[in-house]
Amino acid sequence: MVDPVLSAQEHARISAAIAEAETRTAGEIYVVVAREADPFRLVPVLWSALFAFLLAWVLYVATPLSTAWILTLQAAAFVAAALVLSLEPLRFATAPPAIVGEAVHRAALAQFMAHGVHLTQHRTGVLIYLCLRPRRIELVADEAIHARVEQPVWDAMVTEIAAAARAGQLSEGLVQAIGRVGVLLAQHFPKSAGDANELSDQIVEV
Numbered sequence: 001m002v003d004p005v006l007s008a009q010e011h012a013r014i015s016a017a018i019a020e021a022e023t024r025t026a027g028e029i030y031v032v033v034a035r036e037a038d039p040f041r042l043v044p045v046l047w048s049a050l051f052a053f054l055l056a057w058v059l060y061v062a063t064p065l066s067t068a069w070i071l072t073l074q075a076a077a078f079v080a081a082a083l084v085l086s087l088e089p090l091r092f093a094t095a096p097p098a099i100v101g102e103a104v105h106r107a108a109l110a111q112f113m114a115h116g117v118h119l120t121q122h123r124t125g126v127l128i129y130l131c132l133r134p135r136r137i138e139l140v141a142d143e144a145i146h147a148r149v150e151q152p153v154w155d156a157m158v159t160e161i162a163a164a165a166r167a168g169q170l171s172e173g174l175v176q177a178i179g180r181v182g183v184l185l186a187q188h189f190p191k192s193a194g195d196a197n198e199l200s201d202q203i204v205e206v
Contacts, residue, residue, distance in 0.1 A: 004205055005033050005132065010171035011203050017175045018201040021182025026189045027124035027145060028199045029181055030117050031174060034206045036133040037107035040095045044085035047094055052078035092133055100134050107131065108138035111206070118142055120198050124189045126181050128174065130161065137161050139181075148188045157181070 006014070018029050056074040059065055065073075085094055095103075108129035112118060117125035123144040130137050139154045157177050164173025 005035070006171060006203065006205070014171060014174050014178065014203050015201045017178040019197075021178050021185070022197060022201070023191065025124075025182060025185035025191050026122050026195045027126065027182075027185030028117065028120045028197075029126050029128070029178055029185070030115055030199050031128045031178070031203045032108075032111045032115070032130070032206060033203060034107060034111070034129065034131045037100075037131045037136065038103035040091050040099070040103070041086075043091055043095045043099070044082045047085055048078045048081035051081050095134065100136065104129075104131050104134065104136040104138060108140050111204075112140045115199070115204065117199065122189060124185060125199065126185065128161075128177060128181070130165075130170075130174070135162070135165070137165075139177075145185060145188060149184055153184070 004011075014031060018031065021029055052074045055077050056070055059070045059073060063070075085091060108127065108131075111129055112125075112127045115127075117127045117140070119125075120142065123142045125142045126145060127140040128137075129140065137158045139157060141149065141154070157180055160180075161170075161173040161177050164170060164176070
C-alpha cells in the first residue's frame with residue numbers, strides 16, 4: 001500500500017476547514033491530492049527520436065561513415081537515449097512545460113468530472129487539485145462561480161498554496177486556500193435555507 005501524502009491529522013484539519021468554509025455558502029469545495037498527473041512515457045521517445053535524427057545528419061555531414069554505419073549508430077543512439085531518459089527522475093525533468101501543463105489540466109478536469117463537482121445544484125463547485133509530480137496546482141471552478149471571479153484571483157491562490165508547499169507547510173497552504181475560496185463563494189453565493197452539503201468534505205488522494 002502506498003503511504004498517504006497527508007497524515008490523518010492533516011486530513012481531519014483540512015476536512016474541517018472545508019466544512020467551516022461551506023457553512024456560509026451554497027457553493028462546494030473539493031480537494032484532490034494526486035501523486036502524479038501523467039507518467040509522461042512518450043517524452044523519452046520524443047527526445048530520443050529528435051536526438052537520433054540530428055545525430056544522423058551530424059554524422060553524415062562531419063564524418064566519412066557509410067550510410068549503413070550512420071543508420072546503425074542512429075538506431076543505437078535512439079535506444080540508448082530512450083533508456084536513459086526513461087529513468088523516472090529524468091522522464092519528469094525533461095517533460096516540456098507545455099506538455100506538463102496540459103497533462104495536469106486534463107487530470108484536474110478528469111477529477112472534477114469524476115467526483116461530480118460539476119453536478120452541484122447551483123454549478124458552484126470548486127476543485128483544488130494538487131499534483132506532486134510534476135509539482136503543479138489547478139483550481140477548477142464550475143461555470144457559475146467562474147463567470148464571477150477573474151482568473152488572477154485563482155492564480156494568486158495557486159501561488160500561495162505553492163509557496164506553502166515549498167516551505168513544507170502543504171496542509172497549512174490548503175487550509176488557507178480553502179478559507180479564501182469559502183469567502184469568495186459566500187460573497188457570490190451565500191448560504192440559504194435548505195442548502196445541503198452535496199459533496200463530501202473528505203480529501204481524496206490518488
